[in-house]
Amino acid sequence: MALKTWKELPIGCVVSEPGSASEYHTGSWRSQRPVWNDAKCIKCGICYVFCPEGCVQQAENGFFKANLDYCKGCGICAHECWPRAISMVEEG
Amino acid sequence: MGKRVGLEVTVAVAEAVALCRIDMAGVYPITPQSHIAEHLSNLVADGVLDAEFVTVESEHSAMSAVIGASATGARSYTATASQGLLLMNELLPIASAMRLPICMAIANRAVSGPLNILNDHSDIMPQRDTGWITLFAENGQEAVDLSIQAFKIAEHKDVMLPVCVNIDGFQLTHMVEPVEMPTQEEVDKFLPPFAPHATLHPAKPVTMGAFAMSDYFAEIMKAKDEAIKNSKKVILEVWDEWGKMFGRNYKAVESYRAQDAEILMLTMGSMGETAQVAIDELRDKGIKAGLVKLRLWRPFPFEEIRAALKNAKKLIVTDRACSFGGPGGPVFSEIKSALYAGDHHPAIYNFIYGLGGRDVPVQDFTGMFEKVIADTDNKAKDTYEFWGVRE
Secondary structure: OOOOOHHHOOHHHOEOOOOHHHHOOHHHHOOEEEEEOOOOOOOOOHHHHHOOOOOEEEOOOOOEEEOOOOOOOOOHHHHHOOOOOEEEEEOO | OOOEEEEEHHHHHHHHHHHOOOOEEEOOOOOOOHHHHHHHHHHHHOOOOOOEEEOOOOHHHHHHHHHHHHHOOOOEEEEEOHHHHHHHHHHHHHHHHOOOOOEEEEEEOOOOOOOOOOOOOOOOHHHOOOOOEEEEOOOHHHHHHHHHHHHHHHHOOOOOOOEEEEEEOOOOOOOEEEEEOOOHHHHHHHOOOOOOOOOOEOOEOOEOOOOOOOOOHHHHHHHHHHHHHHHHHHHHHHHHHHHHHHOOOOOOEEEEOOOOOOEEEEEOOOHHHHHHHHHHHHHHOOOOEEEEEEOEEEOOOHHHHHHHOOOOOEEEEEEOOOEOOOOEOHHHHHHHHHHHOOOOOOEEEEEEOOHHHOOOOHHHHHHHHHHHHHOOOOOOOOOEEEOOOOO
16 A cells, blocks of 8 residues: 555545555554464463454364454463463564 | 624624634633633523534533534634643644634633733643644734634635634733624625535544554644645735725734834734834834734744844844743744844844733833843843843
């Protein structure tokens, strides 16, 4: 998405397209990403429940992963995961 | 042409705002602004003005309410002073960034502490950088005229910015002055209905006041700066139109006996009229004194100021507020900044005066002139002084 110049901004920065926030990929803020170790995961879903961004998704096999377009790397999922199945890994 | 009537200035301002057919007012009463709130509330209650009068619980709520109302496309108005303006502070840059043409009267009053209810400019000066078009009235007629012009300037499609009209507390707000009130027909002819740039309406959903990170924030600030700089053209056009319609002419910078003056004084607000009397007295004594009055504080009229000061050998800038530990008064700072870019540099002196409502009689102005004239070798130039403080 090409960034607009100051001259191209709509007056008052009014956003006229409803729901366009989904195009804003806040995952770019992330410095660490959550990585699931499925061998330790018991599929309890506590990561899914606690994710403040609602970006933890359950796959068909019952295991979880984060949507990295929106995951900000806050680490709450890793902190709450009591079987210690999630580790936070530095982004490259 | 409307009738000339004797009115308390706050009542006249409320009447003028009613002539602008506002849709909404959100005003919290505070001395010395309260009579604007009270009179507007009366006009709504009496059915004279078809508007919502929102009784808010603070000035923070007042500004929040007018921002919301303006975003729906309602012509919205508020008024405040001193602590009330400071409480509004965090909303002021939001109103300008959202480009909402809200109009506000400020009955200028000293800010605490110590608590003081009387007039100076220490309330508006900390709001200098909030992106509001800022006008200063010198008398009751100007307070009325500027209050009507404010809507036309704010709502112009090339402006879309909030406007505040500064009216010195008590010294102006509580005076009964002869005021020529325009008629409803005249105001209707002058001021077209509000055509907002966007509105909050379920039929066409939009987001206003959205979040922006470092990738866009600087562009948005640049756009705001350009918008307020460009507003000067429209302000001058509106004043030109007003002059043609009502015969009262407005300029960004006014001059009084300044043409051949060797020593100029600069005032802002109601002090200009007293200073004029001082100029007349000095002229009678053969002193080439003149007065320059600043009406437009934001956008700052750099070219007009340089033109008005181009013949002065000495310049006295008066301030009704202090930038503590800084360059002196905020007007002084701005004038110096304007002159730095030009090629004429008069010896410039700053007096900070009339703080917290201290009376400033004519002899104080003549005294300032005498003090600066006595500084023959310009030793005291570039300094500031609290005029009349007890040593």
